[in-house]
Amino acid sequence: MNAYRTTLVASLATVAFLQAGIACAHTGTGLPGGVAQGFAHPFGGLDHLLAMVSVGLWGAFLGRPLIYALPVVFPLVMVIGAAMGMVGVPLPSVELGVALSVLVLGGCIAFAWKAPIWAAALVVAAFAMFHGYAHGRELPSAADPVGYSLGFVFATGLLHVLGIGVGVLADRPRGARLVRTIGVGIACIGVAFLWTAVRA
Secondary structure, rough: OHHHHHHHHHHHHHHHHHHHHOOOOOOOOOOOOOHHHHHHHHHHHHHHHHHHHHHHHHHHHHOHHHHHHHHHHHHHOOOOOOOHHHHHOOOOOOHHHHHHHHHHHHHHOOOOOOOOOHHHHHHHHHHHHHHHHHHOOOOOOOOOOOHHHHHHHHHHHHHHHHHHHHHHHHOOOOHHHHHHHHHHHHHHHHHHHHHHHHHH
16 A cells, blocks of 8 residues: 555656646657667657556556557557658647547556457557657658667567566566556556646
8 A cells, every 4th residue: 555655646746747847759840860869769758658668568467469469559550650640641639649648558557457459459559640640740850760760669669568577567466556556657647748738
């Protein structure tokens, strides 16, 4: 119970901090460099980082085959979303979609939703589209769009693996409660992202 309270307090403090001013990773101002910069970019945006970790964490919680499937579905659909963003295909409410991804994925973990395979894949694919689109809008002005994309996708995969690593704690004594508590924290941060996106 102490761990739950500590995580909840930390989450609320983070929400308060984020409310003061969230640094958005999707500025639309163009991106420098190639592979190295693409690899580093997901780690500079808390929304993308938390969504990627959540995909792996939820997949680990759901077990086979989703522990393998979700971290594959997300990057594949993300690439499609990025291509749409690069060519200018309209996709409404992108920032809302990105913010909702953190809230919903965190909620799926917090409530231990044992989604069927098709539903989990659909949820992850839908949010992957928004994340890919948000970054795809920035890619045309990158110095090396292909290298940047490769680095970005590779970093995304590593964040999925990190989430899976945390998710395996659910198999240990009291591990499921810890994983669900982490989900609560992620969802709380998602609320802050959503509030900021709505106000914008």
